[in-house]
Amino acid sequence: MLDLFAQHQTFMHKALDLALEGQYTARPNPMVGCVLVQPGLDNAEPQVIGQGFHAYPGGPHAEIVALNSAKSAGLSTIGAVAYINLAPCCHVGKTPPCIDALIEAKVSEVVYAIDDPNPISSPNLAEKLLTQAGIKVTKGILAERASKLNQGFISRMQRNRPYVRAKVALSLDGNMALKNYQSQWITSEAARTHSQHFRAVSGAIMTGMGTVVFDDPRLTVRQDRFVKLENFKQPVSVVFDPNKGITPDRKIFDKSGTLVFDQPLSEILSLLATEHQINDVLLESGPGLLNQLIDQNLIDELIIYLAPRLLGKDAMNISQFGPLDELSQSKDWVFQKCEQVGDDMVIFATPK
Ligand SMILES: NC(=O)c1ccc[n+]([C@@H]2O[C@H](COP(=O)([O-])OP(=O)(O)OC[C@H]3O[C@@H](n4cnc5c(N)ncnc54)[C@H](OP(=O)(O)O)[C@@H]3O)[C@@H](O)[C@H]2O)c1
Structure with a gap:
């Protein structure tokens, strides 16, 4: 017993x-x-x-x-x-x-x-x-x-903001896209399939105007194992567009309910929690928006899909801050978990 x-x-x-x-x-x-x-x-x-x-x-x-x-x-x-x-x-x-x-x-x-x-x-x-x-x-x-x-x-109840995960597809040399903005696809299909789970558990998927312009993503959950579930609702698409440049022909408007914001980022997260009852946000942006959120300590978790390839000189690096003079000025994270997905690795990290 x-x-x-x-x-x-x-x-x-x-x-x-x-x-x-x-x-x-x-x-x-x-x-x-x-x-x-x-x-x-x-x-x-x-x-x-x-x-x-x-x-x-x-x-x-x-x-x-x-x-x-x-x-x-x-x-x-x-x-x-x-x-x-x-x-x-x-x-x-x-x-x-x-x-x-x-x-x-x-x-x-x-x-x-x-x-x-x-x-x-x-x-x-x-x-x-x-x-x-x-x-x-x-x-x-x-x-x-x-x-x-x-x-x-x-997080929504106690911090009045959602828990924010940032999903990043990264090359081994730390790049998110080529200099000409091409990024589809850095990682394998297995990694992209794996990451659909994080879309499916999120109330909102957020991106920046740069990604909307260059990638025109749909930001929807598409796998049957989620969409065919009884009571499944698609996450809301959220675009950060401070320059008010978004046009209605973008694919994120193919589904209803897409939200476009130009306020400070902390205010947007607060609105998502208090007015839209969003518990979890998945960020799928380029380095521009990602770094703004990291700078303001608004990312709770990084999910990095690391591909075993090198994108070389002048590619778009994940880090947009600095240059730093001292190693002690680095932004530090803690690895929580790491696993192989197809040919890639997925690494979970939280702020130190
Ligand atoms: N590897 C990955 O996981 C991944 C994921 C998503 C996107 N990407 C790649 O990231 C690149 C985009 O990155 P990003 O940093 O530019 O975008 P982003 O982080 O999605 O968006 C952030 C900022 O983009 C700027 N922006 C850039 N181009 C713009 C335009 N033509 N019109 C209006 N605003 C614009 C705006 O701010 P400012 O006015 O301050 O510039 C906007 O606030 C693309 O090449 C995309 O393929 C990679």
């Missing part, structure tokens, strides 16, 4: 795996999974009696899906332990509060990973209400994994 802490971790991992099933469709809501477990009596193994995840905004929350799955299997929820990666909601939103459903189902314990990041909700409200109803509360289990999973939602 597992010790209690290991048991909590096992079932919280399961709740987080379930939450991930909503990664392409739950936005702008957080990804939430719930596992209902009947603790084993007399050294018997605990039994999963229900589970679920939040699939789309306006749809049932994970707790309700899990409770309903136990009910429809004819299994009693009395005395069960509910594992959820986010504190159960206490307010009436598009659906009634989950806390009431858990109390009504007579669960004995709620184990959750992190509190509701929304600053307008009192951080310990769920814990207080559950405790008042005689339900044991354990929180903080796998909090790091849970925070990372919903980093976009948490």
